[in-house]
Amino acid sequence: MTIVEVAPSLVSIAEKTRAAASKLAILSTEAKNEAIAAIAQGLESAREEILQANVADCQAAAAEGIAKPLYKRLQLDEHKLRDAIAGVRDVGKLADPIGKVQIHRELDTGLVLKRISCPLGVLGIIFEARPEAAIQIVSLAIKSGNGVILKCGKEAVRSCEAIVKAIKQGLSQTAVSPDAVQLLTTREETVGLLKLDKYVDLIIPRGSNSFVRFVQENTRIPVLGHADGICHAYIDQAADINKAVEITVDAKIQYAAACNAIETLLVHQAIAGEFLPKVAAALAANHVELKGDQRTLEILPNIAPATEVDWETEYSDLILSVKIVDSLEDAIAHINQYGSRHTDAIITENIATAESFFGLVNSAGVFHNCSTRFADGFRYGFGAEVGISTQQMPPRGPVGLEGLVTYKYQMTGNGHIVASYTGSNAKAFIHRDL
Numbered sequence: 025m026t027i028v029e030v031a032p033s034l035v036s037i038a039e040k041t042r043a044a045a046s047k048l049a050i051l052s053t054e055a056k057n058e059a060i061a062a063i064a065q066g067l068e069s070a071r072e073e074i075l076q077a078n079v080a081d082c083q084a085a086a087a088e089g090i091a092k093p094l095y096k097r098l099q100l101d102e103h104k105l106r107d108a109i110a111g112v113r114d115v116g117k118l119a120d121p122i123g124k125v126q127i128h129r130e131l132d133t134g135l136v137l138k139r140i141s142c143p144l145g146v147l148g149i150i151f152e153a154r155p156e157a158a159i160q161i162v163s164l165a166i167k168s169g170n171g172v173i174l175k176c177g178k179e180a181v182r183s184c185e186a187i188v189k190a191i192k193q194g195l196s197q198t199a200v201s202p203d204a205v206q207l208l209t210t211r212e213e214t215v216g217l218l219k220l221d222k223y224v225d226l227i228i229p230r231g232s233n234s235f236v237r238f239v240q241e242n243t244r245i246p247v248l249g250h251a252d253g254i255c256h257a258y259i260d261q262a263a264d265i266n267k268a269v270e271i272t273v274d275a276k277i278q279y280a281a282a283c284n285a286i287e288t289l290l291v292h293q294a295i296a297g298e299f300l301p302k303v304a305a306a307l308a309a310n311h312v313e314l315k316g317d318q319r320t321l322e323i324l325p326n327i328a329p330a331t332e333v334d335w336e337t338e339y340s341d342l343i344l345s346v347k348i349v350d351s352l353e354d355a356i357a358h359i360n361q362y363g364s365r366h367t368d369a370i371i372t373e374n375i376a377t378a379e380s381f382f383g384l385v386n387s388a389g390v391f392h393n394c395s396t397r398f399a400d401g402f403r404y405g406f407g408a409e410v411g412i413s414t415q416q417m418p419p420r421g422p423v424g425l426e427g428l429v430t431y432k433y434q435m436t437g438n439g440h441i442v443a444s445y446t447g448s449n450a451k452a453f454i455h456r457d458l
């Protein structure tokens with residue numbers, strides 16, 4: 025691939041972002057914090073404009089028949105916007121992840137090695153129609169010294185344009201160039217972005233498995249995949265039933281369209297007869313439709329049957345598949361086969377069983393006696409998140425500031441040469457941490 029195929033306007037955007045990012049990379053913590061405060065102020069000043077743009081997006085999406093949970097995700101009311109702006113200020117208060125000395129080691133007298141954290145450069149982030157994600161991502165990008173090219177979901181274009189305009193307005197009074205933040209709005213631009221390996225250092229696609237795979241197969245830029253959330257709750261035979269009902273309901277309904285909501289409930293056969301009618305009543309009261317395997321249907325005869333397809337489906341809606349399992353091992357095997365390595369929970373009062381689950385479930389988040397909805401950068405104390413990485417290699421789970429940095433090895437000597445450390449009279453290294 026060469027940049028010749030890409031629209032000149034997109035190359036120009038990328039060049040400007042790269043130039044702005046190079047300057048941002050070496051700014052002081054104070055200068056970055058001032059920029060973050062100015063972003064918060066810019067968003068506050070443009071509150072009315074942003075909310076109106078969002079109303080227009082919501083009306084258009086409703087006219088297109090968008091599903092209710094996705095509509096809720098698109099909607100940016102006053103409270104959500106206020107929380108997002110507060111989140112920007114919180115990111116300003118976090119420690120600067122740049123310039124941290126990770127290794128400081130004397131290799132030999134006068135020969136000193138340091139490993140220092142530094143920004144990645146320019147991030148290309150493709151995300152869904154969730155406007156406040158743009159605010160979270162930009163605040164993390166600026167604080168970590170990175171430029172960012174955003175591509176939002178098509179239903180949120182008006183909202184994200186208003187948000188990015190306000191952010192640029194805020195930045196215009198600071199040491200950070202407004203060019204450090206860019207917004208793309210079309211799929212054609214996304215395809216072009218993937219070809220800009222000369223300007224973009226990391227692509228983060230937040231989307232379906234197949235979309236993340238498409239991105240990986242069509243770019244030379246490193247990709248940090250934030251794919252689907254097929255999350256599970258396993259109700260063990262030693263579960264506290266009331267706790268299990270409350271956690272199941274929260275993990276399903278609290279934000280059904282979020283990737284950390286559960287899609288499948290696994291229930292130990294020894295507790296199913298008592299637990300399932302109770303949880304079914306609580307879920308029905310919250311308008312959740314259940315689908316069950318054959319053994320579940322024997323206890324809950326009025327629900328629809330679940331098929332193989334259900335175990336691999338992310339409903340992103342008020343639908344939950346249910347399966348009865350014979351053992352912890354069967355639950356873990358199901359999760360490792362059908363899950364997406366996002367977040368999975370066990371509900372049990374047996375600590376040893378919970379520890380086995382922690383050790384054997386291969387997901388970014390393994391939770392005991394709490395809702396999968398806690399998988400979130402803000403809730404983890406990261407201030408905000410770029411999204412939730414579903415990759416095996418780090419960063420995994422919610423990606424905050426620490427996930428947006430790399431490092432450099434800095435070595436200082438005084439005429440030291442490697443030949444002195446080889447051969448029959450080789451000097452020995454000291455390797456002393458300073």
Ligand SMILES: NC(=O)C1=CN([C@@H]2O[C@H](COP(=O)(O)OP(=O)(O)OC[C@H]3O[C@@H](n4cnc5c(N)ncnc54)[C@H](OP(=O)(O)O)[C@@H]3O)[C@@H](O)[C@H]2O)C=CC1
Nearest residue numbers: 151152176177178211230231232250251252253283411412
């Ligand atoms: N792990 C995480 O942090 C997150 C995971 N997800 C997961 O993403 C999945 C889908 O979410 P959903 O809301 O439907 O998001 P979409 O798949 O609708 O959109 C996500 C982004 O990808 C773009 N996109 C999708 N397909 C293509 C394509 N073929 N070519 C170019 N661009 C494309 C969209 O562009 P456009 O809108 O213009 O079509 C949008 O910007 C779910 O599984 C969800 O769990 C979502 C968010 C965060």
Ligand SMILES: N[C@@H](CCC(=O)OP(=O)(O)O)C(=O)O
Nearest residue numbers: 154281282283284399400401
């Ligand atoms: N961190 C988020 C969920 C992750 C996320 O971005 O999900 P999505 O709703 O798919 O955009 C939350 O708990 O609200």
